[in-house]
Every structure is written in C-alpha cells, then in structure tokens.
Amino acid sequence: MSEPEGNFAARLLTWFDQHGRSGLPWQHPRSAYRVWLSEIMLQQTQVVAVIPYFERFVTRFPDIATLAAADSDEVMRHWAGLGYYARARNLHAAARQVMAQHEGHFPAGFEQIIALKGIGRSTAGAILAQAFGTPAAILDGNVKRVLTRWAGIEGHPAESLVNAQLWTLAERLLPDKRAADYVQAQMDLGATLCTARKPACARCPLSTDCVAHATGRSSQLPTKKARRERPHREAWLILAEDGEGRVLLEQRPGSGIWGGLWCPPVIALGEDHAQLLRSRFGVALLGEEGGEAIEHGFTHFDLSLHPLRGRASLLAQTLAETPPVAWHPPQALRDGRVAVPAPVARYFERVAAAADLLGGHHVASVRRRSRRRISKGNA
DNA sequence: AAATCGGGGTC
DNA sequence: GACCCAGATTT
Known part of the structure; x- marks a missing residue:
C-alpha cells in the first residue's frame, strides 16, 4: 500500500516542525543513555514532574558506567518522590546488565x-528510534x-484484541525516515492537541480524516474502563526517636508499596504495634503521643497514616529476623539524604515548619538545601 | 485479563 | 475530587 493512510506520518511531521517540543533536557545532548533514562522516568x-529529577540524576550519574557502579541507596535517593520505585531498581540492574553483556555500550538492537x-x-x-534513528512503533x-480517535477504534485498549489492533496500525503508519522526530511528534500531538479532555481538533493536522472527529466521538475515545472504588486503609506511622533525636527507619522490601525506600515502621491500625516493635526491632516506645493523620492517595x-511518636528504648535482645534498620535525624529525611516516601518527607517538613513558627530561624538554612521543596513546590 | 505499583498536574 | 500521565511486571 503506497499511501493508504493519507500521509498520516507526513502531516504529523510537518506539524511537528512548527509546533513540536524541542527544548526538553533529554533532547540535547541526545545520547542513548539520556534517552533511556528519560523514557523510564x-x-x-508527566514531563513537568520528570524534568527536575532528570537533571539531578544525570548530574550525579552522567553515564551508564557511573550508574552501574553506584550504590543502590544513592540511586533510590535520586528517585525518591518520583514514584513507581521498581523503575529505579530495574534501571540500576539494567545498567549493570549493559556493563556485563554489552561492554558498557547501550545496545542498538530491538x-x-x-x-x-x-x-x-x-x-x-x-529508545530505538530516538537514540539510533531506527524506525520503530511506540504505543x-x-x-x-x-x-x-483517528481510526475510530472502539473497545478498551487493555483488551488484547484492541491492543493488537493498535500495534498493527502503529506499525503500518510508521515512516521510513525521521524516526526520532516521528516518535516525538506522536508524543507532542497527544500531549498538546489530542489531549484526554477537550482536544484541540481545530488545530490538528489529522482532523481532516479523523473518524472520532467526524462522528463526534472524540470525548468517548479511547473507551474508558470502569473503575472500582478505592478501599481505605489506616496504619500507624511509628516515629521512634533515640537519645539524639534520630528516627528509626526500616528499608522496605523490594515487592510492595515504596519498595526499597527507607521508612519509619508502618503498622496496620488493628495490630499490636508494641508487640511488633519489640519482636521486629527490639524497641519499646515510651511516652507515646499521636498527631494529625497523614492522608495519602x-x-x-x-x-491514612497516624503518627505515633515516642522515645525508643532499646531492648537488649537478639532478634531472629531484623529488617535492614537505620537511624537518621529528621533533617536528613527532609533534605534528600535518605530515600523516604513523599508523604513521609512532607510530614517532617510540616513538623519542622511548625517548630520554626514557634521558635528560632535556624530552619531557613535547611530549607535552602531542600531540592524537593523547590523543585516540586510542596506547600 | 486483571492487579500492582506513586505522586502530582489539571480541570 | 476525578481523571490521567512517554507502562512494565506480576499474578
């Protein structure tokens, strides 16, 4: 078929030349490593959330060898707050994979x-298209x-039949030139014109033969999946402080929420937290006091995380199964020196701000060092 | 095929 | 508050 799709790619690329995004950090310089990292992040x-993380990450880990050689805790620290932490663990493992299997050069084959x-x-x-200029479909x-929308495909994209249909179409529309630009053009059209809500069809280069536009079904496509209501869970967030004001943290297991991050013990509200603290950490919590719950979706x-603060009393006893444990001052949990979940970092910022309000001005210097606050503008 | 895995932008 | 985001992996 010569031009059965009505020059889909050509129209997209022409639009891209005038309206595409060209100032993204991973576009210059464009290396396989930077493209790879950006795609994972x-x-x-969303792009705006990624940019500050990308800048910090490549500054600290400028190439694959540096990343591969790095300590996993430091990698996690540079990912903390971005979410989906399996991405960081996989990225780190893949960097070592590249060192071991490809002599440190990112492979160029699919x-x-x-x-x-x-x-x-x-x-x-x-990655293939942007880093090596090889035409490849994305979805x-x-x-x-x-x-x-353009082809008027009904049914949820998660269904295997619909998914296969979309891949086939994406492959068929692929141009044999300008592979990198074509990838970026698809992203940019979807992000700026063909948006989830209120698409700007009047400015779209594909509207002339877009089925959804012609039939008025743009807001109906892609087919939404029925969402179940989210359950609500409640837990204690145990803030056990030692004599020097340092807080007890455990490293969370690789599988499950916040995998690999450091976090104060989270214990379901129904459980006997005193018994659990004793058996898992050899710690008793003295002078407990609560606080306003931390809500996180x-x-x-x-x-709902209910903070439970107290003084940690170490029980001298041998523990059968102690998870990786560390003690850190609250300041380290705010300024990015330890990879903690976003709501936990926020909690310690809130506590510090309250203390600042009551007392001195010493916290100002701490704030200046906090990249997270600045980059993400948390209140 | 469905569930899991974060956090924030945006309306 | 609901929806969505340059998805992959596990179940």
Whole structure:
C-alpha cells in the first residue's frame, strides 16, 4: 500500500516542525543513555514532574558506567518522590546488565534493548528510534489516544484484541525516515492537541480524516474502563526517636508499596504495634503521643497514616529476623539524604515548619538545601 | 485479563 | 475530587 493512510506520518511531521517540543533536557545532548533514562522516568509520569529529577540524576550519574557502579541507596535517593520505585531498581540492574553483556555500550538492537529490565515493547521502540534513528512503533498513552480517535477504534485498549489492533496500525503508519522526530511528534500531538479532555481538533493536522472527529466521538475515545472504588486503609506511622533525636527507619522490601525506600515502621491500625516493635526491632516506645493523620492517595487505595511518636528504648535482645534498620535525624529525611516516601518527607517538613513558627530561624538554612521543596513546590 | 505499583498536574 | 500521565511486571 503506497499511501493508504493519507500521509498520516507526513502531516504529523510537518506539524511537528512548527509546533513540536524541542527544548526538553533529554533532547540535547541526545545520547542513548539520556534517552533511556528519560523514557523510564516518563513512564506514567508527566514531563513537568520528570524534568527536575532528570537533571539531578544525570548530574550525579552522567553515564551508564557511573550508574552501574553506584550504590543502590544513592540511586533510590535520586528517585525518591518520583514514584513507581521498581523503575529505579530495574534501571540500576539494567545498567549493570549493559556493563556485563554489552561492554558498557547501550545496545542498538530491538531484541537486546527489550531484554533489559524495565523496558517493554513501547519503551524499546521509543529508545530505538530516538537514540539510533531506527524506525520503530511506540504505543503509549498518547499514541493510544491518537490512534483510537483517528481510526475510530472502539473497545478498551487493555483488551488484547484492541491492543493488537493498535500495534498493527502503529506499525503500518510508521515512516521510513525521521524516526526520532516521528516518535516525538506522536508524543507532542497527544500531549498538546489530542489531549484526554477537550482536544484541540481545530488545530490538528489529522482532523481532516479523523473518524472520532467526524462522528463526534472524540470525548468517548479511547473507551474508558470502569473503575472500582478505592478501599481505605489506616496504619500507624511509628516515629521512634533515640537519645539524639534520630528516627528509626526500616528499608522496605523490594515487592510492595515504596519498595526499597527507607521508612519509619508502618503498622496496620488493628495490630499490636508494641508487640511488633519489640519482636521486629527490639524497641519499646515510651511516652507515646499521636498527631494529625497523614492522608495519602495511591492508585488503588487511600491511606491514612497516624503518627505515633515516642522515645525508643532499646531492648537488649537478639532478634531472629531484623529488617535492614537505620537511624537518621529528621533533617536528613527532609533534605534528600535518605530515600523516604513523599508523604513521609512532607510530614517532617510540616513538623519542622511548625517548630520554626514557634521558635528560632535556624530552619531557613535547611530549607535552602531542600531540592524537593523547590523543585516540586510542596506547600 | 486483571492487579500492582506513586505522586502530582489539571480541570 | 476525578481523571490521567512517554507502562512494565506480576499474578
């Protein structure tokens, strides 16, 4: 078929030349490593949220060898607050994979790229096209939206049949030139014109033969999935302080929420927290006092964390199974020296701000050092 | 096929 | 408050 799709790619690229985004940090310089890193960070994460993390990450880990050689705690520290922490663990593992299997050079073949941890079909295509100029299809949220609308594809994209249909179409529309630009053009169209809500069809280069636009179904496509209501969970957040005001942290297991991050013990509200603190950490909590709950929403449940502060009394006893434990001053949990979950960092900022309000001005210097506050503008 | 895995931007 | 985001991996 010569031009059965009505010059879809050509129109997209012409639009891109005038309206595409060209100032993104990973576009200059554009190396395989920087493209790879950006694609991982951008999974389910918006560009504006990624940019400050990307800048900090490449400053500290400028190349694959540096990343591979780094300590995992330091990698997690540079990811803390961005979410989906399995991405960071997979990225780190993949960097070591590249060192071991490809002599430190990011591979240029699809099969080798997709074999790396954390890289699926779409991310592999995006890297292949942007880093090596090899034409490859992608199918992220943007492209799913653009294609379901343009071709009028009904049914939820998660269904295997619909998904296969979308991949086939994406492959068929692929131009044989300007591979990197074409990837970026698809992203930019989806992010700026063919948006989830109120698409700007009047300015879209594809509207002339867009099925959804012609039939008035743009707001109906892609088909939304019925969402279940999110359950609500409650837990204690145990803030056990030693004699020097340092807080007890445990490293969370790799699987599950906040995997690999450091966090004060989180114990379900119904459980016997005193007994659990004793058995798992050899600690008793003295002079307990509560505080206002920390509300935090996840994709599939809401969480209320009830802070429970107290003085830690170490019980001299041998413990059977002690998770990795560390003690850190609250300041270290605010300024990014320890990889803690975003709501935990926020909690300690709130406590510090309250103390600042009551007392001295010494906290000002701490704030200046806090990149998280500045980059994300947390209140 | 469905569930899991974060946090924030945006309306 | 609901929806969504340059998805991959596990169940």
